[in-house]
Amino acid sequence: MGQTLDWALSNDKFIITLCHGPAALLAATLGKAESPFANYSICVFPDALDQGPNQDVGYLPGPLPWLAAERLAEQGLTILNDDVTGKTHRDRTVLTGDSPLASNGLGLLAADALTQAVRETADQELKPTTAAGRRSRTPPARVVEQPGTAGAFEPHLTGDVPAEIRHGTPGGHRRDGPGGCASRAESQRRPVSVPQPWLRKRPRTAAAANPLSRQPIAGGRPVSHVDG
Structure with a gap:
């Protein structure tokens, strides 16, 4: 997971996650002095629900050994929510949502971000440039x-x-x-x-298109090479 996150950051790829998913960002710190996501702002499932209601209703069998939001905050990330409202947030290439309630909103946010990135990439590729890196002013042929x-x-x-x-x-x-x-x-x-093959005359009847119909008649049947 840590290698995947490093690849995404170095290649400017989007990281999209919600609910407890942002806990995966902790793996990016392995083998490093600090998290590459320090100073990022995210939404994550609140620890308060995991410490109380989720255990009371049986969603969790017992206390968690560690809490996601608490660990992320210790690594320098800013947690934007302390409840569940369907909140979503984008910080650079990291898109997060606070819970399953944010699924639809996070999908819309991701679609907008990805579409914008594709358009910006296409615009850069379509701009003609000179050897000096400046945009060419010569009109195309x-x-x-x-x-x-x-x-x-x-x-x-x-x-x-x-x-x-x-x-x-x-x-x-x-x-x-x-x-x-x-x-x-x-x-x-x-x-x-300019050749215009579509103007060629076509046979008007099926008989005209049959080469056997132009052969001599023998015994009431067209003569062909298969006759014995």
């Missing part, structure tokens, strides 16, 4: 379809386009002249035809 003859078009590349695309692709133009084209004559080259 765009492909504009210039309509030509029916069923054909010629792509015109604009923006910051690599040389191998400008000079090597069909329909690509050199950026030697104004507007990115070498000349008007070159920009009006024959367009690249």
Whole structure:
């Protein structure tokens, strides 16, 4: 458990727990001078209920050898509740709830936190950066379809386009002249035809699609290679 908690903290992963679950945070102190969760604020099941009512109703067979909230407080954590109300709390990547009454609220809190983290990660990955780590201001390349003859078009590349695309692709133009084209004559080259397989004619009848129907008739049956 201690190794798992260390991994979660070092990789900025969420730790979500409720009721007596925060007692697992005590394992992070094993082999260390102090808890890595010191100065964190959490919710946990109150010791007062474990010392009295939970024993009276038979939920616990007897006194506990140690109390979760008391031990957590000794390791430097701040306990935010002393009763059960369904309270939830988030402190950095640690999300806690005071009891089973907090189950729904903790689920909603976790969903919001995880969604926000995913969005922030996606935004960082989508930001283009230069070698110096600054965001690039160069606009991305765009492909504009210039309509030509029916069923054909010629792509015109604009923006910051690599040389191998400008000079090597069909329909690509050199950026030697104004507007990115070498000349008007070159920009009006024959367009690249676009295959349209969906326009092919299909057989209208089942007989037209059957190759045997086009064979000579012998004895009232189509002649095929399987006839003896």
